[in-house]
Amino acid sequence: MPKQGMEPIRRDALVRATIAELGAAGTLDVTVSQIARRAGVSSALAHHYFGGKDQIFLAAMRRILSDFVAEVRRELKGVPREGRAAAIVRACFGGSSFTPEAVGAWMCFYVMAQSNPQALRLWQIYHLRLRSNLIHALRPVCPRPAAAADTLGALIDGLYIRAALDPELSPAQAERQALTVLANLCGDRK
Amino acid sequence: MPKQGMEPIRRDALVRATIAELGAAGTLDVTVSQIARRAGVSSALAHHYFGGKDQIFLAAMRRILSDFVAEVRRELKGVPREGRAAAIVRACFGGSSFTPEAVGAWMCFYVMAQSNPQALRLWQIYHLRLRSNLIHALRPVCPRPAAAADTLGALIDGLYIRAALDPELSPAQAERQALTVLANLCGDRK
DNA sequence: CTGGAAACTGACCCGTCAATCAACTTCCCT
DNA sequence: AGGGAAGTTGATTGACGGGTCAGTTTCCAG
Numbered sequence: 001m002p003k004q005g006m007e008p009i010r011r012d013a014l015v016r017a018t019i020a021e022l023g024a025a026g027t028l029d030v031t032v033s034q035i036a037r038r039a040g041v042s043s044a045l046a047h048h049y050f051g052g053k054d055q056i057f058l059a060a061m062r063r064i065l066s067d068f069v070a071e072v073r074r075e076l077k078g079v080p081r082e083g084r085a086a087a088i089v090r091a092c093f094g095g096s097s098f099t100p101e102a103v104g105a106w107m108c109f110y111v112m113a114q115s116n117p118q119a120l121r122l123w124q125i126y127h128l129r130l131r132s133n134l135i136h137a138l139r140p141v142c143p144r145p146a147a148a149a150d151t152l153g154a155l156i157d158g159l160y161i162r163a164a165l166d167p168e169l170s171p172a173q174a175e176r177q178a179l180t181v182l183a184n185l186c187g188d189r190k
Numbered sequence: 191m192p193k194q195g196m197e198p199i200r201r202d203a204l205v206r207a208t209i210a211e212l213g214a215a216g217t218l219d220v221t222v223s224q225i226a227r228r229a230g231v232s233s234a235l236a237h238h239y240f241g242g243k244d245q246i247f248l249a250a251m252r253r254i255l256s257d258f259v260a261e262v263r264r265e266l267k268g269v270p271r272e273g274r275a276a277a278i279v280r281a282c283f284g285g286s287s288f289t290p291e292a293v294g295a296w297m298c299f300y301v302m303a304q305s306n307p308q309a310l311r312l313w314q315i316y317h318l319r320l321r322s323n324l325i326h327a328l329r330p331v332c333p334r335p336a337a338a339a340d341t342l343g344a345l346i347d348g349l350y351i352r353a354a355l356d357p358e359l360s361p362a363q364a365e366r367q368a369l370t371v372l373a374n375l376c377g378d379r380k
Numbered sequence: 381c382t383g384g385a386a387a388c389t390g391a392c393c394c395g396t397c398a399a400t401c402a403a404c405t406t407c408c409c410t
Numbered sequence: 411a412g413g414g415a416a417g418t419t420g421a422t423t424g425a426c427g428g429g430t431c432a433g434t435t436t437c438c439a440g
Binding site: 407 | 425
Binding site: 192193194221222223233234237242243 | 426427428429430431434435436437438
């Protein structure tokens with residue numbers, strides 16, 4: 001029963017369903033039909049709105065990325081200069097960023113970036129933005145902000161991978177590890 | 191032109207071809223035909239020897255894992271107690287462990303482990319072995335060996351991911367970052 | 381010399397899935 | 411009212427890829 005103005009609602013539902021499906025499967029081997037079924041529509045409609053499977057995946061990737069950016073901004077609100085780096089780390093492991101679903105989908109996007117130029121481009125943008133945010137946040141507390149930002153970024157990626165494969169690794173543990181390294185990176189020159 | 195005693199040679203060629211193909215593609219979307227072609231045989235023969243696609247992939251995964259173990263052993267040879275942790279780190283980024291090909295294939299196995307129970311099992315074994323090696327190596331030089339091993343392991347995984355997506359990241363840089371964190375993890379209590 | 385095992389392949393079968401199409405329904409504008 | 415736009419789907423198509431099989435060649439044992 002068609003209603004007017006469904007497009008944004010359908011798009012949203014499909015994007016959500018994509019993230020859920022990717023997160024649950026942990027693989028890019030997810031069919032358009034599965035996504036559409038979870039979103040409560042036919043696969044034809046998914047194609048109608050997005051044009052193709054890749055576009056659906058890219059939309060989901062953009063969503064996760066922008067959710068993460070929002071999380072960072074929220075965590076950064078009202079935090080003094082010296083606490084900014086820790087706030088960014090908390091954003092990585094808290095809120096909606098570190099649910100099993102999001103982590104699984106995130107890993108899928110890493111894979112997609114290896115063969116899809118647009119996905120690679122999105123990843124590079126995320127990567128550069130996180131890096132510059134971290135450098136800026138580390139400048140007041142760290143002797144070598146750029147190097148520390150690279151290390152911290154790599155550690156965060158690694159913790160994501162491990163969380164995806166090892167359900168034992170809790171968000172709290174992961175966050176603690178990252179914060180410990182952050183403290184070391186900052187404090188070992190005094 | 192059939193010759194006797196080809197089986198081990200073919201198996202080896204197919205495993206090598208699998209790693210090369212996975213490493214080049216950066217995805218599990220590699221067909222048996224591609225692998226077989228690169229190995230110079232028909233796809234039917236690949237099925238004949240391995241039984242199926244999954245078996246081929248698992249054989250390749252086992253190969254990469256055992257190559258890595260060999261690398262660690264080699265790097266550890268004749269190194270004094272205090273240098274063991276650094277030697278393991280060097281093994282991760284040197285030799286055949288950190289070629290673009292091996293890193294790409296490695297990432298594929300992480301993906302496979304998310305949906306294939308046998309691959310997950312193999313990953314867990316690798317994971318536990320690396321962990322216990324690291325803990326043992328860190329004991330003489332580090333106040334909290336277990337925590338440090340977990341952190342170092344995650345960092346190494348993260349550096350692999352980044353190397354896979356970012357050709358700018360050289361082995362030397364990655365190794366330097368890992369060794370820096372290792373030094374911090376050891377030295378910050380003095 | 382001969383029969384069987386090992387090595388090897390081309391052709392085929394069959395399931396799956398992205399993508400398209402031709403409909404049908406509901407809503408809104410004039 | 412009624413025509414077009416938006417919403418929606420089931421059925422279909424076409425490609426692709428894993429797996430199987432029947433058949434061919436080569437080698438070796440008895």
